[in-house]
Every structure is written in C-alpha cells, then in structure tokens.
Amino acid sequence: MPRRVQLKFIVTLLFLFSFKALACSCLGYDIEKAFNNYPIVVIGTVEKVETIKTKEEGWFNYSYHKAVTLVVDHSYKGLAADKILVTTRMDSAACGYPFQENVKYAVFAYPNEKGLHVGSCGPTIHIDKREEYYEKERLYVTEFLSQKHGI
Secondary structure, eight states: OOHHHHHHHHHHHHHHHHSOOOOOOOOOOOHHHHHHHOSEEEEEEEEEEEEEEEEOSSSOSEEEEEEEEEEEEEEEESOOOSEEEEEEESSGGGTOOOOOTTOEEEEEEEEETTEEEOOTTSSOEESSOOOTTTHHHHHHHHHHHHHHHOO
C-alpha cells in the first residue's frame, strides 16, 4: 500500500475514534415510564437563558452549555423550590433543548455532575406554545400531567 494511502487511512481512523459522537438521535418514549424514571418533573417559565463554559474530560478541555433559570409554577416530583437552574447542550444536534425566555415548559430533568440536566430526547416540552410540528407531542405530555397529576 502506498505511503500516502496509509497516511490517509491512519488520519481517518484517528478522526473517527478521537471525538465523541456529536449528532443527536432520539427514540420515542412512553410518558408514564418517563415520568417514573425522571427524578425531577416541574412546570416552569424560563426567566433567563445564559451561555456557560464547562470543563470537560477528553480531547476538548471546555464546552459550552445553556444555563436556564426556571420559575417553578408546579413541582410534580423531586423539588420544592421557587426557581431551579438546569443545563442543556447548546444546540439540538448535540441533544440540547431549545429553551426560550418567557415560555412555559413541562421540564423533565435528571441530575448529573454539573447539576440538573435536560436533553431534547425526553418529554420536556413547551406548555402553551402551539406549533403544528410539536402539537401531538405537546398534547401527549400535557394531557398526561393534567389527568394523572393535575396541572
């Protein structure tokens, strides 16, 4: 094998095995199981979204996340606080949730080494905002919380 081809092969292998997977791929969820599995479930309105720099292990020393402050309207499980801070990745390609200020959400969070975390693959969803693409999922989550646990 020519040296040039060997070098390309080695560089390709290093590239493939040096980085964490960056694409997000979600499967569906059962809302009853999700409610039982997530330790934190609240309804809250986003007060503030900030970008924070966090220390990471591995190839990259730092990464950026969103820090989201929520004013809690109703806590279903895990917390009895007026406000909570959750983190999420910067964009949906990395499984980050697209929180917006002054929007109310049903938030399903889990603790990690940095605090509470929310990803885009869980049942976290906006409560009042009606968008055709998300309406079926929004109704699925809000009806479950309303019927089983009161909103």
